[in-house]
Amino acid sequence: MRKFITSALVAAGLAATAATGAHASSGGGHLDIKTPDWSWQGIFGHFKEDQLQRGFKVYQKVCATCHNLKHLYYRNLEQIGLPESRVEEIAPGKPREHFQAGMAKSTAMATFNTVPPDLTLMAEARPGGPDYLYKFLLSFERREGHTKLYNKAFGNFVSMPRPTWAAASYANEPVEGTKEQKAEDVTAFLRWASEPNLEARHELGIKVILFLIVLSALFYALKRRIWADVH
Ligand code: HEC
Numbered sequence: 001m002r003k004f005i006t007s008a009l010v011a012a013g014l015a016a017t018a019a020t021g022a023h024a025s026s027g028g029g030h031l032d033i034k035t036p037d038w039s040w041q042g043i044f045g046h047f048k049e050d051q052l053q054r055g056f057k058v059y060q061k062v063c064a065t066c067h068n069l070k071h072l073y074y075r076n077l078e079q080i081g082l083p084e085s086r087v088e089e090i091a092p093g094k095p096r097e098h099f100q101a102g103m104a105k106s107t108a109m110a111t112f113n114t115v116p117p118d119l120t121l122m123a124e125a126r127p128g129g130p131d132y133l134y135k136f137l138l139s140f141e142r143r144e145g146h147t148k149l150y151n152k153a154f155g156n157f158v159s160m161p162r163p164t165w166a167a168a169s170y171a172n173e174p175v176e177g178t179k180e181q182k183a184e185d186v187t188a189f190l191r192w193a194s195e196p197n198l199e200a201r202h203e204l205g206i207k208v209i210l211f212l213i214v215l216s217a218l219f220y221a222l223k224r225r226i227w228a229d230v231h
Helices: 002-020 049-063 074-080 084-090 105-112 129-137 179-194 198-230
Strands: 149-151 156-158
Antiparallel strands (some): 149 156
8 A cells, every 4th residue: 555655656756747838947046146035936826916026127128129929919918917908008909919029120220230049939949948038138247347237147249238126117106126136026027927827727736646545545444345345
């Protein structure tokens, strides 16, 4: 029986790992920036709605001039608690359409000689995931004799200017907090944007585990009944 329970637990563990997708991150430890404890990590992990809303405001004001989120629909914003009326304000008449932000290719080429990448999957795209993104946002530095800034996390000079954190606001609601806080919030928002259905997936994982536990208990009871007659 012990063996059976062990294998059931192993199966449950495997199911849980599969369900959460095990977002282990390597974090690129060479940088001296402490990364936050992200709220969504682990099987019971979940996004914090107020953080996502602040992060969205940061994105809107500080990143959207240059970067799009082409896989996200405006109506997805209702999932982070924005009322329909607000979504309508943000994207009049097109809540069912994909985000249309960022910079025209020609303008970007003329300005940066490169095109700012789409950010929908960025929080997962680089080794280190959200930790990398967070560090990238806080690692811009000027180096003597260069027009471009050096970014330690990126490991090179980068065409992106330093984010204008102070500008973060939406409809006369400034986003409060330090640049670290804003970097954390926008990273959380972008992590959510890369997978708006993460919470549903976690819930499913928990249900699978509960189901396996109940099933093991049932089998155990059944086994005892069958063997009770034999003994
Ligand atoms: C003024 C335009 C501009 C703004 C505003 C801007 N970026 Fe960028 N960003 C760029 C450009 C240009 C690049 C490409 C840099 C390169 O390849 O040298 C880039 C690259 C990036 C990258 C890719 C780094 C990598 O590993 O390749 C990330 C992530 C990023 N930006 C995030 C953001 C976030 C988040 C914000 C808002 C807080 C933001 N950017 C604001 C222009 C901008």
